[in-house]
Amino acid sequence: MASFLVPSWVRLAARIFIVVTVIFLLAPLVVVVGVSFSESQFIAFPPDGLSLRWYQTVLSDTVYTSAFWTSIRIALLVTVSATLLGGAAAIALHRRMLPGSAFLATFFLSPLVLPTIIYAIGMLMFWSAVFGPVSFVTLWIGHTVIAIPYVVRTTLAVLSESDPFLEEAARTMGAGRIQRLLYVVIPQGLPGLGAGAFFAFNISFDEAVLSLFLRKPGLTTLPVQIYGQLEFSPDPSVAAVSTIMIALTVVLILVIDRMLGLQRFAST
Amino acid sequence: MKYRIASAAVAVSAVLSGTAFAQDKTLTINSFGGAYEQAHRTCVIDPFEKETGAKVQIVTAYSADAFAQLRAQKDAPQFDIINFSGGQEIVGAAEGLLSPIDASKLSNAGDLYDFAKANLAKGEGPAYSIAAIGLVYDSVKSPKAPTGWKDLLDPALSEHLVLTDISNGYGMLGFLMLNQSEGGTLDNIQPGLDAVSKLLEAGAIVVSTSPEIQQEFAQNDAWIAPYASDYAYTLRKAGLTAKFVQGSEGTPASFITSNLVANRPNQELALKFIDISISKAAQECFAEALRYSPTNSKAELSGEVAADVAYGEEGVKGLIRFDPAKIEANRKAWVEAWNKTIAQ
């Protein structure tokens, strides 16, 4: 938007607002990063002394790295499955041609409403009775179920803002179903699908309750590992793991930006 | 073609169920994470693997979570052995989730104190460690060293007192002991509840997990907390000036039991594992590493270690075991009454 249209007091207020919000968002992370360099055993801030011992502990311990890869694997699979299933469902819901669309929209939201613990126990009972021991697949399915609502919500929100006549126009001009979907509807919903995919990844990557109960030996995700460490012997190693995660996220985003031009994507 | 479908079906079901083919020499157990799991490995798992050639897989799960998992998975249990520290074996045995144990199959059972093997035939596994519940206090900051449970009510300490929610097993035992020292019984917990509301009014705080206790001692000026002896040692190892003292009115004992899960194929091997858990060597090792009191009467401890635990015939006799069956029967009602008492 042309800059001359924004009064200067708005610019000032926006700056202050952003600074305060960023401080709020970063405050606990600053604590986490600070604690990770602490010399002492405690989670205290400001930290006592300065050392890298917790990084050494974490990086030399295979439990964290293997838990990390388990989490990444599940989260990537969930991102794909939840975005495909949820995105497709959102497009169908958006067109409002299915009987009871409103009811269906609520249906797709329902996994959000119940505390995960109830679903975790229910899923574990169900799976054990029908398929036997739980596995990687169980967790994948479980995470997909709780991630789908996010994709449906964000995609629906974006689609509802897009021009409904575009698809009609494409139809009149002779575009087939697949073409309309690929070249009109999906691009229209892209920001929503993108946000949904990101949420799906994040939900799975940070999910602790399902992962805790649908567990078997060798299937420990990073949040479960962290939760366990905090529960039995809390020390700054969990802060070190989290700091590494924070750093990886920043680097990853910057790399993606370099390669794909995230700025362009983010501004579409 | 048929063959191909069949093999695909087998492959699919193997993927779905995650069953490994060479399962006969593998045991799945739960352990409690962190330093506990390390000690578990050194004291029990490594010797067991060396002796039998079998492999042990650990799932890190606390008693409450492990029990929920066991109950939900009753159609296809994944644990061979499940260890509990909060009395869950009583419910598990009553619901048929655990297998009765024939004491004659455990070569070390004879060395256990009687209380540690009382209900093997019912399915409650043997106790292999005891956590003694007493008073954990900061020996530098606290103006006086507490000697008994009555000292918890000292107004000078209230603002620096940390109570543990009774949803936590140790918290439950500490509360019952406070109740008893106030004149209550297992049939009447009102005196304990009254004492708790008085303490909360005077500034005490309630937490529900161990790391919060550490946090309170390390950062927030906590002086005293009724909790377990092993945790005082954990705090001390972490560099705090924490000490443990048994209250003069008595020391409630929390048993850590090793239980045989029902409907699992490898019970012989699992029994061997339990047998090693209750052996003299394993228990000495646990006491040395984490300051848990042994349940094996033959265990010999050095003076330094012995000072931190309930040791020997005499020491063990001083332990109070609140009737676990009664605790289980009342747990729901007590937790509810407790929640209402502490609610703000």
Place this chain on the structure above:
Amino acid sequence: MSDRTENLLLAAPGLFLLALAFFLPIGQMLALSVEGPEGPTLAHFSRFLGDGFYLGVLWRTVRLSLIITVICALIGFPLAYIMARVGPRARLWLIILVILPLMTSVVVRTFGWVVLLSRNGLIPELLRDMGLAGRTFALMQTETAIVIGMVHVLLPFMALSILGVISRIDTRLEEAGRTMGCSFLQTIRTIVLPLSLPGVVAGSLLVFTLSASSFVTPNLLGGPRLQVLAASIYKSVTQTLDWPFAAAQAVILFAGILLVLIPYVRLTARDNG
């Protein structure tokens, strides 16, 4: 193929998965809520609904969730708007800053707040130094702490939900509004806000349901003395092992959330066709 078939085909895989892998297991679990020792019973419900303590827990859950949702929307909307209108470089950094908290485990982030809010933590110390608080003042184990922690957890969801929609609004509409004599705030109120409402609605739905059903953060920051319903359910499942009661509480939570959400969705759906 008719349009209806096409849409059915699109929705089917998701419907199928949810029906099999969500409603079946959850139904089995919730059925426990009417299970008694002597056949079906409503005893678990009457135990909850007839007890002031549990009703208080329910009320706290709903009340805090509403407060959290409103605060998230109040911060999230301007945040998303600014993100949508700044230059690409600044936007990238703002997105990183909003996403960063999400990439840290909720448990760890909440522990960060525990450190900041407890008696000797940075924030109470600061307030004490300024003479605003007493000696034993702590923010930990207060409803304020729950709200702070939950807003921190859920703000990114709100901001990103709104951002997706705002970035689709044609900026020429705003320019037109401005050149036709609207003040900046009028433009926001009459053009940007109505157009971004679907995002605000989507974000609010997410935030409200998530805060009503989350357990880790309220439990750690509120402590056992300020229970919310999800924490109470968690305790019934793992500690008192009373699964029928846990199921009954979940049904009540579900009903409570629907009672709030359905009128909200109706209302907002009418506005947005």
